[in-house]
Amino acid sequence: MAAPTSRPLEYLEGLPGGIFLQLYKQPSTALAIFRRMLPDLAKCFVMALLYLKDPLPTADLEIWVKAESKKQRDNALSILGRLHILSTTRTENNARAYMVTNPFASSLRQALTGSEDTQSFGVFSQVPDQSTITVSDLDEYARRQWEGVLGYMVGTSALSGRDSVNLSKGVRQLLQAGNLVDIRDRRVEITKDGFGFVLQDVNTQVWHIMILYVESAQSLGMDSVEVLSFLFLLSSLELGQSYEKKHLSSTQLQTLANLADFGIVYQETPEATRFYPTRLATTLTSDSSALGNPTSGSLSGPESGGASSGFIIIETNYRLYAYTSSPLQISLISLFTNLKYRFPNLITGKITRQSVRRAIEMGITAEQIISYLMSHAHPQLRKHNAAHSTSNTIQPSVLPPTVTDQIRLWQLERDRVRATAGFLFKDFNTSAEYDAPCRYAAEIGVLVWKSNRKRMFFVSRHEQVAAFLRDRAVGK
Amino acid sequence: MPRAVKGLLIECDPSIKSMILKYDEERRDYIVEDLDDENHLVIKESQLENLKMRLDKDLDEKIMQLDESESE
Numbered sequence: 393m394a395a396p397t398s399r400p401l402e403y404l405e406g407l408p409g410g411i412f413l414q415l416y417k418q419p420s421t422a423l424a425i426f427r428r429m430l431p432d433l434a435k436c437f438v439m440a441l442l443y444l445k446d447p448l449p450t451a452d453l454e455i456w457v458k459a460e461s462k463k464q465r466d467n468a469l470s471i472l473g474r475l476h477i478l479s480t481t482r483t484e485n486n487a488r489a490y491m492v493t494n495p496f497a498s499s500l501r502q503a504l505t506g507s508e509d510t511q512s513f514g515v516f517s518q519v520p521d522q523s524t525i526t527v528s529d530l531d532e533y534a535r536r537q538w539e540g541v542l543g544y545m546v547g548t549s550a551l552s553g554r555d556s557v558n559l560s561k562g563v564r565q566l567l568q569a570g571n572l573v574d575i576r577d578r579r580v581e582i583t584k585d586g587f588g589f590v591l592q593d594v595n596t597q598v599w600h601i602m603i604l605y606v607e608s609a610q611s612l613g614m615d616s617v618e619v620l621s622f623l624f625l626l627s628s629l630e631l632g633q634s635y636e637k638k639h640l641s642s643t644q645l646q647t648l649a650n651l652a653d654f655g656i657v658y659q660e661t662p663e664a665t666r667f668y669p670t671r672l673a674t675t676l677t678s679d680s681s682a683l684g685n686p687t688s689g690s691l692s693g694p695e696s697g698g699a700s701s702g703f704i705i706i707e708t709n710y711r712l713y714a715y716t717s718s719p720l721q722i723s724l725i726s727l728f729t730n731l732k733y734r735f736p737n738l739i740t741g742k743i744t745r746q747s748v749r750r751a752i753e754m755g756i757t758a759e760q761i762i763s764y765l766m767s768h769a770h771p772q773l774r775k776h777n778a779a780h781s782t783s784n785t786i787q788p789s790v791l792p793p794t795v796t797d798q799i800r801l802w803q804l805e806r807d808r809v810r811a812t813a814g815f816l817f818k819d820f821n822t823s824a825e826y827d828a829p830c831r832y833a834a835e836i837g838v839l840v841w842k843s844n845r846k847r848m849f850f851v852s853r854h855e856q857v858a859a860f861l862r863d864r865a866v867g868k
Numbered sequence: 869m870p871r872a873v874k875g876l877l878i879e880c881d882p883s884i885k886s887m888i889l890k891y892d893e894e895r896r897d898y899i900v901e902d903l904d905d906e907n908h909l910v911i912k913e914s915q916l917e918n919l920k921m922r923l924d925k926d927l928d929e930k931i932m933q934l935d936e937s938e939s940e
Contacts, residue, residue, distance in 0.1 A: 809919070813876050815872045816873045819871045
């Protein structure tokens with residue numbers, strides 16, 4: 393499947409080419425990028441080219457793809473080019489040809505065949521841990537830390553009191569530097585970006601934070617390339633295994649300590665000789681994370697462990713029932729819902745015009761609300777939907793369409809006027825004088841509105857039209 | 869001689885347009901050109917935020933009652 397999150401991809405693309413050369417020296421990075429960032433077709437190309445001795449002529453590669461899929465082919469090739477994986481050269485007969493660049497090729501080959509004993513994929517701890525850490529312990533730890541981070545942003549930690557997580561200064565500074573929260577008079581206020589952030593799925597959130605972290609690494613005195621490739625290393629580790637710390641560099645150790653605050657890795661104490669990656673780390677570059685992923689499931693409530701453990705039910709009358717006791721989820725839902733009752737394991741409320749508008753004023757979009765509701769929809773909603781959808785409907789919606797449509801309409805309501813900046817041309821004496829520039833404006837694509845009767849037209853950019861008019865005036 | 873005037877082209881429902889026209893009657897400080905069709909007019913660029921706020925406020929007052937009577 394194609395990479396679901398585009399943000400890491402966008403970030404990587406923005407890096408200078410030299411950084412790629414350094415990154416690709418690590419087999420784990422090459423494999424992670426291959427697995428996560430490339431569309432299927434691009435993966436095919438890479439695999440086909442990886443073990444070729446000579447560059448493959450472009451014409452040869454192009455006939456692999458049917459003519460009607462030209463768009464996908466170009467897209468795949470362009471991504472490969474932007475990530476500096478594929479380069480064009482010339483064959484002996486001077487034909488244009490593709491080849492996989494080094495060190496990406498050699499690293500990926502190494503990752504696939506497992507040659508040499510580099511520490512690129514971490515080193516298992518040989519000695520068993522005295523206190524056994526199970527996968528569910530790790531999930532619990534990751535959930536608590538990550539909810540702590542989100543709770544800090546939304547301001548629930550003050551409300552809940554219980555098992556509030558102590559966030560390190562680094563975490564708080566990072567959130568502030570990333571413009572996700574704003575600190576005024578020692579009070580944390582979430583920003584518009586922050587609202588968008590908390591409603592995203594966990595994997596996107598982790599990537600967002602990680603990119604912020606890499607960006608700020610330099611100011612913490614770390615080499616950002618090393619941090620980035622360490623992230624890719626973490627992402628290829630195995631859940632439930634512990635890894636030796638003694639092979640890590642000082643930068644990597646510092647990164648490790650910081651990531652523990654987010655719940656991305658677990659170590660008993662900062663001085664421990666081993667660390668465990670949590671699910672937040674191991675799903676960074678895998679596909680198993682998109683919707684209804686185990687992490688978001690385990691994050692949605694302490695007792696829910698299933699893969700598709702949604703907990704929100706919405707009725708067609710806009711009433712919302714959420715089976716959760718998590719203060720974080722409750723405060724997220726309350727961002728766009730009028731809550732009415734709270735029971736030990738259930739809250740009920742109603743999505744109203746005011747509640748949605750309040751959310752929109754805070755900078756949350758209708759799409760974010762809908763996608764949040766969608767990804768946390770109760771299995772019962774999905775079942776109901778599956779039973780009612782016939783095969784010929786176009787992508788049936790899990791949520792009642794009346795509700796999703798209305799949420800979108802409420803957002804539209806705020807934009808009652810559509811404004812376009814530009815220039816109004818008027819006072820044309822004859823319709824001939826009016827016609828020509830008007831047609832010209834339409835041709836160059838700047839015409840927004842016109843009235844033949846009043847001999848007026850409105851353009852978004854005036855320079856060319858004005859020049860056109862001047863030229864005609866001179867010509868006369 | 870043709871002239872070009874800087875401004876914001878506003879596209880809206882006729883009802884909204886008539887509200888804007890009403891605002892403008894007070895001090896003539898919104899409209900650059902009334903385009904004489906149902907849903908377009910050109911306003912001063914600096915007034916957009918002000919206009920949006922005013923529209924939101926007035927519309928809220930008008931529509932709110934309906935919304936409340938609907939709930940529960």
